[in-house]
Amino acid sequence: MASQFDTLPETYDDFTTTPFRVFLETPSVLGVLGDVRGATVLDLGCGSGAYTRLVRRRGAARVSGMDVSAGMIAHARALEGAQPLGVDYFLGDLPDRLAGTFDLVLGVYVLPYATTRAELGHLCATAARALRPGGRFVTLPVHPCFRSGAVSYAPYGFQMTAGEPLADGSPVSLNLRFNGHDHDITARYWSRAALEDALRDAGFTSPRFSDLVVSEEGIAEHGAAFWNDYLTHPHTVIIDCRKAIGAAHEP
Numbered sequence: 495m496a497s498q499f500d501t502l503p504e505t506y507d508d509f510t511t512t513p514f515r516v517f518l519e520t521p522s523v524l525g526v527l528g529d530v531r532g533a534t535v536l537d538l539g540c541g542s543g544a545y546t547r548l549v550r551r552r553g554a555a556r557v558s559g560m561d562v563s564a565g566m567i568a569h570a571r572a573l574e575g576a577q578p579l580g581v582d583y584f585l586g587d588l589p590d591r592l593a594g595t596f597d598l599v600l601g602v603y604v605l606p607y608a609t610t611r612a613e614l615g616h617l618c619a620t621a622a623r624a625l626r627p628g629g630r631f632v633t634l635p636v637h638p639c640f641r642s643g644a645v646s647y648a649p650y651g652f653q654m655t656a657g658e659p660l661a662d663g664s665p666v667s668l669n670l671r672f673n674g675h676d677h678d679i680t681a682r683y684w685s686r687a688a689l690e691d692a693l694r695d696a697g698f699t700s701p702r703f704s705d706l707v708v709s710e711e712g713i714a715e716h717g718a719a720f721w722n723d724y725l726t727h728p729h730t731v732i733i734d735c736r737k738a739i740g741a742a743h744e745p
Contacts, residue, residue, distance in 0.1 A: 505675045506542040514650040517712025530554045533597040536624045539604030543570030550579045559583045596624045601633035606681035618696035625737045637731045638686035645727040662688045701735035
C-alpha cells in the first residue's frame with residue numbers, strides 16, 4: 495500500500511542535519527533513552543533509519559527498524575547495504591519471532607499517524623507486543639498543548655497548522671520547508687487523555703511527559719533567543735513509559 499512517506503527518504507535524512515534536529519530533538523531523545531549499550535531496540539516507524547542507525551552506533555546489541563512505508567524501508571536497507579551496522583529492517587508488521595524480545599521500543603513521530611482511536615491503540619499495542627515485560631516505550635506525539643498559529647516554526651525548518659478547536663484525531667498539516675525541500679504531510683493530534691488511555695490499554699504504566707531541551711552546543715551556536723519561540727510552544731513532547739511486569743505478549 496502506498497504511503498505519504500514513500501517519496502521522502504532523502505528529505506528525512508537531510509532534516510537530521512538541521513539545527514532543530516542536531517541541537518534540540520536528537521539530544522533530547524538520546525538524553526531520555528540514556529545508556530543503550532547492550533540493549534535490544536526496535537525503532538517503530540523508523541522512516542529512513544536515522545535513529546535506528548544512531549542507536550546502533552551508541553552500542554545497542556541488536557537493533558531493528560520497522561515501517562509501513564516501502565520507500566523508507568528500501569532506503570534504509572540501501573544505507574545498511576552501503577555501510578553495514580547489523581541492523582534489520584522490516585516492512586509492515588512485527589515478525590512473530592521477535593515478539594517480546596526487545597528491551598526498548600523507540601517511536602519518533604509514529605503515534606501522530608494514527609488516524610483513529612483504534613489505530614492509536616494498535617500502535618501502542620504493537621510496541622507492547624514487541625517488548626519484554628518491564629521494557630520501555632519512548633515516543634514523540636504531537637504535543638497535547640499544541641495550538642495552531644501560536645508561533646512560527648519556520649526558523650526550525652517546518653510549519654504546522656490545524657483547524658481550531660483541536661479534537662482527538664484532528665488533522666494537522668506539517669510542511670517541511672528547509673534547504674530547498676518543500677513537502678506537505680498530514681499528521682493527527684491526540685490529547686494527553688487519549689494518549690494515556692491508549693498506552694494504559696496496551697499495558698503501559700505511568701507515562702512520563704517531558705519537553706525537548708536545547709543542548710549547550712545549540713545555545714552556543716545559535717544563541718538562546720533563537721530557540722525561545724519553539725521552547726515556548728513546542729510541537730512535540732517525549733513520552734517514556736514501561737510495559738507492566740507480568741504483562742505477556744500475544745503470539
